[in-house]
Amino acid sequence: MEDTTFDYIIVGGGVAGCVLASRLSASLPENSILLIEAGPENADDRVALSMGVFLSDTDDIQWNHDSIPQKGLDGNVVSKTQGKVLGGSSAINYQAWTRGSASEFDRWAEEVGDKRWSWNEMLPYFKRSETFVPGKDMSQEKSEAHGYSGPIKVTHVSSSGRNRNYPLKAMIADIHETAGQKRNDDMNSGDTLGYSEFANATLNGQRQWAALCPRGKNVTLWSSTQAIKLLFAGTQAVGVDVLHDGSAGTATAGKEVIVSSGAQNTSKLLLLSGIGPKAELQKHQIRQLADLPVGDNFSDHPYMATFWKVRERGLSLGDMEMVTPDCDWTAGSGCDFFAFHRHEEEHLKKLTKETLGAKEVERFELAGRPHTESFVMHGHIDFTGLVEAPEGSSFSFLNILVAPESRGSIRLASSSPTDPPLVDPALFTNPVDSQLMYECARMNITAIKASSAVSKYGAVEYGIAEADRDDLSDEALRRRLVKTCATVFHGSGTCAMGTVVDTECRVLGFRGLRVIDASIFPFPIGAHY
Numbered sequence: 266m267e268d269t270t271f272d273y274i275i276v277g278g279g280v281a282g283c284v285l286a287s288r289l290s291a292s293l294p295e296n297s298i299l300l301i302e303a304g305p306e307n308a309d310d311r312v313a314l315s316m317g318v319f320l321s322d323t324d325d326i327q328w329n330h331d332s333i334p335q336k337g338l339d340g341n342v343v344s345k346t347q348g349k350v351l352g353g354s355s356a357i358n359y360q361a362w363t364r365g366s367a368s369e370f371d372r373w374a375e376e377v378g379d380k381r382w383s384w385n386e387m388l389p390y391f392k393r394s395e396t397f398v399p400g401k402d403m404s405q406e407k408s409e410a411h412g413y414s415g416p417i418k419v420t421h422v423s424s425s426g427r428n429r430n431y432p433l434k435a436m437i438a439d440i441h442e443t444a445g446q447k448r449n450d451d452m453n454s455g456d457t458l459g460y461s462e463f464a465n466a467t468l469n470g471q472r473q474w475a476a477l478c479p480r481g482k483n484v485t486l487w488s489s490t491q492a493i494k495l496l497f498a499g500t501q502a503v504g505v506d507v508l509h510d511g512s513a514g515t516a517t518a519g520k521e522v523i524v525s526s527g528a529q530n531t532s533k534l535l536l537l538s539g540i541g542p543k544a545e546l547q548k549h550q551i552r553q554l555a556d557l558p559v560g561d562n563f564s565d566h567p568y569m570a571t572f573w574k575v576r577e578r579g580l581s582l583g584d585m586e587m588v589t590p591d592c593d594w595t596a597g598s599g600c601d602f603f604a605f606h607r608h609e610e611e612h613l614k615k616l617t618k619e620t621l622g623a624k625e626v627e628r629f630e631l632a633g634r635p636h637t638e639s640f641v642m643h644g645h646i647d648f649t650g651l652v653e654a655p656e657g658s659s660f661s662f663l664n665i666l667v668a669p670e671s672r673g674s675i676r677l678a679s680s681s682p683t684d685p686p687l688v689d690p691a692l693f694t695n696p697v698d699s700q701l702m703y704e705c706a707r708m709n710i711t712a713i714k715a716s717s718a719v720s721k722y723g724a725v726e727y728g729i730a731e732a733d734r735d736d737l738s739d740e741a742l743r744r745r746l747v748k749t750c751a752t753v754f755h756g757s758g759t760c761a762m763g764t765v766v767d768t769e770c771r772v773l774g775f776r777g778l779r780v781i782d783a784s785i786f787p788f789p790i791g792a793h794y
C-alpha cells in the first residue's frame with residue numbers, strides 16, 4: 266500500500282466513524298478524509314437484510330472477542346463481539362433504536378461542565394440521523410422529538426413496512442401492565458420510563474445501518490485495513506500505521522487523527538500507541554507517551570433471561586412458518602415492546618449509600634433515569650447456549666441492567682496488534698448490580714405468573730430446576746443469572762470524557778487526536794448503543 270497524506274484520518278468505520286465521515290465530508294468539502302476500516306466494505310445480504318446476520322454465518326465480519334472469566338458469574342465467559350465491517354456493530358446488531366433519557370444527558374453535561382452534551386443540545390443530532398415512521402398507535406403528526414429526513418429509517422414494529430403481527434403481542438403488553446408499567450407512546454422523547462412499542466432501525470425487511478450515511482467524494486475508504494499504531498511528532502498526532510493483507514503501510518494526517526474503533530478496540534489502539542496507565546504499558550514494553558486511564562471504567566449492560574413455554578402451538582419463532590400473510594419473522598427482531606424501569610426499594614437505596622461514592626449515589630437517584638430494562642423475544646432466544654429449546658412455542662424474557670455500577674477494563678494481551686484485547690466488563694462485581702437485577706427479575710416473573718401468560722396460555726418457566734420455579738429468593742435468582750447471563754453488547758466508558766478526553770473529544774495532552782465513539786461515555790446510559 267502506498268503511503269498517502271490526508272487532512273483527516275478516521276480510524277474505524279463503525280457507527281461513529283461512518284457518521285463523522287459523512288458529516289465532515291459535507292461540511293469540509295475541500296478537505297481530504299481517509300476512513301480506515303478493518304473489515305470489508307460490503308457484506309452482502311447478511312447485513313442488508315434485517316435478520317440476515319441471525320440466519321447465516323458471520324464470524325468473518327465480527328471481532329468475536331470473548332470476555333475474560335467473570336468472577337461475578339462464577340468464572341463464566343461472555344461474548345464481547347463487535348462488528349468488523351463497514352458500519353461496524355450497526356451492521357450486526359439487533360436494530361433497537363433508543364436514545365436514553367433527558368435526565369441522563371443533562372447529568373452528563375453537568376458532570377463535564379459543557380451544556381452541549383445536554384438533552385436539548387443533543388436532540389438536533391438525534392433528529393438529524395433519522396427518518397422516523399411513527400407506529401400505528403402513535404400520533405401521525407410530525408413531532409418535535411423526531412427527524413424526518415435522516416439517513417436511517419426508524420420504524421416501530423407496526424410501521425416497519427411488513428406485517429409483524431406476533432401472536433403473543435397482547436399477552437406481552439399484559440405482562441408489562443401487570444408489572445405496573447405505564448404505556449409510553451414515545452420512548453425516544455426524553456422520557457424512557459414505562460413500556461413502548463419497539464423502535465427499530467429497519468424498513469421493509471432491510472437493515473438501516475451506519476454505512477448508509479452518504480460519504481462525499483473527498484472521503485477515501487481503506488477497507489480490510491487495520492490501524493495498528495498512532496504516530497506522533499511530539500504531542501501532535503500525525504498519522505497511523507496500518508496492516509492490509511499482511512502488508513504494512515502508513516497514512517499521514519495533516520490536521521487530525523480521529524479514533525472511532527469502538528469501546529474495546531479504541532483503547533487497544535491507544536494503549537499500543539503508548540497512551541495509557543504506566544504499569545500496563547511497562548508490562549508490554551511499550552514506551553509511554555501519556556499517563557491517562559485508557560481502558561478503565563469499562564461497563565456493559567448485562568442481562569438475565571427467563572424462559573417460558575406456552576401450551577398452544579404455532580405462536581412463536583421456530584414453531585410457525587417464517588413468513589405468513591400476517592407475520593413476517595424476517596422483517597425485524599421478534600419483539601413487540603421494550604420497557605424501562607426504576608427501582609425505589611428502600612433496601613436498594615440503603616445499599617447504594619453504604620457501598621457507592623457520593624457521585625454514584627447522585628447518578629443512581631437521578632430523577633427519570635432507568636435502572637433496568639426488560640423485553641420479550643417471541644421464541645427461544647438463548648445466547649449462552651446453556652438452555653435447551655423446548656418443543657412448541659415459547660418466549661424469552663430479558664431483564665437488563667442499564668445502570669450498572671460495576672466497572673471493568675480493557676487491557677492488552679500482548680504488544681501484538683493482531684492479538685485480541687483482554688476484555689473484562691467485571692459483571693456483577695458491585696453488589697448493587699446483583700440486587701437491581703434480582704428486583705427486576707422478581708418483578709417480571711411475578712407479573713408473568715399473574716398475567717394472561719399463565720391464565721390464558723399456561724406459561725411454565727423452563728431451563729431451571731423444578732424446585733426453583735416458585736423460588737424468587739436471591740439465591741434462586743442468582744442460579745438463573747449465572748446460567749443465562751450475557752450482555753447486550755453496550756460497552757462504553759473506556760476513554761471517558763473528563764479523564765481521557767475533553768468535551769470536544771480531544772485526547773488530553775495531545776493535539777490533533779480525538780476519540781469519538783462509545784468509549785467517551787462518562788457513565789452508562791439507559792439505552793441501546
Ligand SMILES: Cc1cc2nc3c(=O)[nH]c(=O)nc-3n(C[C@H](O)[C@H](O)[C@H](O)COP(=O)(O)OP(=O)(O)OC[C@H]3O[C@@H](n4cnc5c(N)ncnc54)[C@H](O)[C@@H]3O)c2cc1C
Binds near residue numbers: 302353534
Ligand atoms: C451483537 C450486537 C447487538 C447490538 N444490538 C444493538 C441494538 O439493538 N441497538 C443499538 O442501538 N445498539 C446495539 N448494539 C450496540 C451498537 O451497535 C454499538 O454500540 C455501536 O455500534 C457502537 O458504535 P461505535 O462507533 O462505538 O463502534 P462500532 O460500531 O463497533 O465500530 C467500530 C468500527 O471500528 C472498526 N475497527 C476496530 N478496530 C480497528 C482498527 N484497529 N483499525 C481499523 N478499524 C477498526 C471495527 O471493525 C468497526 O467497524 C449491539 C452491538 C452488538 C455487537
